[in-house]
Amino acid sequence: MLTAIKKDGTWITLPEKMSANVIDEWRKSAEYYCPCCKVEMTIKAGKVRIPHFAHKNSSSCRASSEPxxxxxxxxxxxxxxxxxxxxxxxxxxxxxxxxxxxxxxxxxxxxxxxxxxxxxxxxxxxxxxxxxxxxxxxxxxxxxxxxxxxxxxxxxxxxxxxxxxxxxxxxxxxxxxxxxxxxxxxxxxxxxxxxxxxxxxxxxxxxxxxxxxxxxxxxxxxNCFRFPFLPVWRYKRNGWSLHRVKTARRCDPFFEGLYLHHISPATLPIEVGVPVRGMLLIETAPIEWQAWLYMDVFHEKRTGEKISIADIVHVFRKRSKKGEIKFRPLPLLHEKPIEYPVGQYIMLLEQFGYLSKLKEGVFIVEREFTLPFTSDQAQILEKSFYDKHKLMMEKRNIQYNQ
Known part of the structure; x- marks a missing residue:
């Protein structure tokens, strides 16, 4: 601590630099007490240590809980x-x-x-x-x-x-x-x-x-007027597709889900694992929580069929209750519904032309996700997808003050 109080209640702050003689004079001239717990303090200093106040004896004072x-x-x-x-x-x-x-x-x-x-x-x-x-x-x-x-x-x-x-x-x-x-x-x-x-x-x-x-x-x-991360995002996503399986835990529910759907990380649809606004809410990697949405909702849907936001949110919450989708605590930000990034993802799919709005909260499937058969085909589809949607993706991820 840099501040203390004297017996008369006067607050005192230690100078940034003090000679040994001055420190001795301060120690002898008055008694110093912690402003929080009122326990007596002493001045500590040395050739390396910055002059500061410390409790004379061990204390449970909250002010000294962190060295x-x-x-x-x-x-x-x-x-x-x-x-x-x-x-x-x-x-x-x-x-x-x-x-x-x-x-x-x-x-x-x-x-x-x-x-x-x-x-x-x-x-x-x-x-x-x-x-x-x-x-x-x-x-x-x-x-x-x-x-x-x-x-x-x-x-x-x-x-x-x-x-x-x-x-x-x-x-x-x-x-x-x-x-x-x-x-x-x-x-x-x-x-x-x-x-x-x-x-x-x-x-x-x-x-x-x-x-x-x-x-x-x-x-x-x-404000951020650009989104410069798409090249490194793509590079990282490709690396994840090829190498994520090497770090998978035995009986990992995510990889069990992929196996049951006859999918490998390298052959996930390219539409899975795109950056969306608000995704910092979700601790689980975007490629994984979006893959859960694909397996639970989009995998079975065909062109012309309906998809409701309510159903998507339901399966999303179900996965979160099982601990398969986890969230970040962000105490300094205003509260936002955990479904916010999911809504942003659906909005992006709509702008890409995969969905069209039938009415509020209900969409029609216009295009199905493409499931590649090999990692080589996935690379070709990836390039085509990002060439087509690059500008829209960058625009949707630009961050700004409100």
Whole structure:
């Protein structure tokens, strides 16, 4: 912790740098107490360690539940100074007695209160949700910023996000993004245009700016006016088709389903496994949940037959209850029905000419999905499909602010 209170109730914040003599003077001049649990604290520092307050004895105080690294201490101090330097009303390590929480930074922006949390260590999903809901319960909007060093980048557009990282996604379902900060470089980053391919693999655009050149008022990411991931999506989908079976678990229900329908991953219809808006809601890979829809609904349908949204949603929910389709917790986004990406998929099939609307919620099959006989034929069909629908697919996946 960087802040404490004296016996008289005065708040005090440690300077960024302190000599050994100054530290000794501070230790002797007053007693310091935790703003949260009121237990006595001491000043700790060293040649490497940043000066900070710590409880004298082991404590169950919520404020000390997470060990604070030098990286974390440096990060929240710099973020605090960033807001302060631009004239915002801001408090460092503000304690909120109503919910018994201590925010890294509490800022007032446009008349609204924001709790800025710079998260450098992994906490449980339950604790993340609990802290988020606690802030919201007293009218404070939480802004979670992830330590930039935790991001794993695989290529220009490909990143690896854990289930924990996904908790930080904010914005909207039309324009989701993830804040990150590195105090060592003093750069704030945004991972935007999030397009998940598997539970961990995501295609996204990373933009970075120095806090020295970026006022808080301009920190929100700009709209995405393009969808540049289709080439890498196709490459990844082809790789999945050829190699996914190698990592399949014995008695995997998905591969049992494919076997019962006489389908292999390499000969799935090309119409299965396309990017659609809102699919970040679903943790299961798009190619797998769309394959379930094919096996449960589209496989048996012939040209001229009817398909209802209600039936599609029913089988989708049935698979989710069995645990064969899983969802992501996204606590910082407004709630969206779990069927939203399914509706987007149906809308895309309609625009591709596979379905036509008979009436609200009911469609007629205009074209059947093409089931290739061999992986070579699948490659030919894949090229033809994407050549024909590339522009429509890109247009339907462009993300924007609302």
């Amino acid at each position: 604070e690294s030098a990286y974390h201490l440096m990060g929240k101090r710099k973020l605090f100074q960033w807001f302060l330097s631009h004239g915002f009303q801001v408090d460092l390590e503000a304690y909120l007695p109503e919910i018994k929480k201590r925010a890294d930074i509490l800022a007032v922006i446009g008349g609204n209160r924001y709790a800025i949390e710079f998260q450098c260590s992994v906490i449980t999903e339950v604790e993340f949700m609990e802290r988020t809901k606690a802030y919201q319960s007293i009218g404070i909007k939480p802004i979670w910023i992830l330590a930039a060093k935790s991001l794993k980048r695989k290529s220009l557009y490909e990143f690896s996000l854990s289930r924990f990282h996904w908790l930080f996604v904010t914005g909207s379902f039309h324009h989701p993004f993830l804040w990150m900060y590195c105090p060592e470089t003093d750069h704030l980053s945004v991972l935007k245009n999030l397009t998940p391919f598997t539970p961990r693999t995501v295609f996204a655009e990373l933009t970075t700016a120095s806090l020295k050149l970026l006022p808080p008022s301009r920190a929100l990411p700009q």
